[in-house]
């Protein structure tokens with residue numbers, strides 16, 4: 001059982017002393033682990049029969065202002081729940097936990113704010129910057145298909161396991177960058193780019209179920225995996241897709257090959273992650289992998305690569 005950890009939030013630190021075993025004994029009604037940061041995934045444990053509501057001022061990247069939402073989080077029979085924090089998540093939010101005895105606990109979350117860089121990518125084929133009119137219907141249809149796939153809810157809990165890298169490669173693009181394609185502003189970069197040679201195997205970082213395989217206009221050849229409770233991961237620009245919808249994949253199983261299909265300027269894997277419709281940063285899942293030495297080295301490598309990403313090669 002991994003340790004319940006938390007970074008940079010003193011208010012939460014006390015509850016984090018609670019192990020899942022303590023929660024089961026009824027000692028503490030709330031324990032959290034994961035990353036309380038923009039783009040992070042947070043896994044919670046409460047007592048059986050409790051209800052949990054996330055009160056957060058939410059905003060999507062295309063919106064001007066944040067709107068308060070009360071998200072009732074599905075709680076499993078044993079008290080497990082999960083939620084994600086988007087690119088624009090505010091500095092604070094509140095978890096309201098109603099215990100079976102009627103007691104309500106309001107727990108303030110402090111969310112680490114990130115600074116996103118501007119990334120300018122040149123040499124993108126014109127049709128991917130300003131798509132031709134005749135592609136409009138296809139783009140819309142595919143957008144709705146992806147939205148629909150992310151509405152899936154299953155009882156799987158693969159996301160509680162330590163993630164493994166889907167491909168060994170240099171990090172060539174990080175989550176959250178504001179992007180310009182050939183000088184035209186477009187949506188931020190919602191994923192992690194790993195540069196690797198065409199044909200290199202792409203592996204499932206944790207077990208999951210294949211929920212979508214398709215050749216999409218922008219994303220190219222795409223595989224989406226469901227890891228349970230609204231958590232999905234996405235693998236795009238693939239050269240080959242080697243699974244089909246409904247397949248149950250194990251950790252490390254090959255699901256496709258690295259490629260450069262769709263809006264891509266060179267062979268790489270774009271790895272995306274979602275909680276429902278909220279785009280998360282898969283790199284956050286690699287910060288708390290089991291094995292301190294290995295994860296430390298990986299962290300410093302990704303930090304070094306941050307300084308290099310302006311070269312803008314192999315982007316998207």
Ligand SMILES: [Zn+2]
Pocket residue numbers: 173189191192193269270271315316
């Ligand atoms: Zn990318």
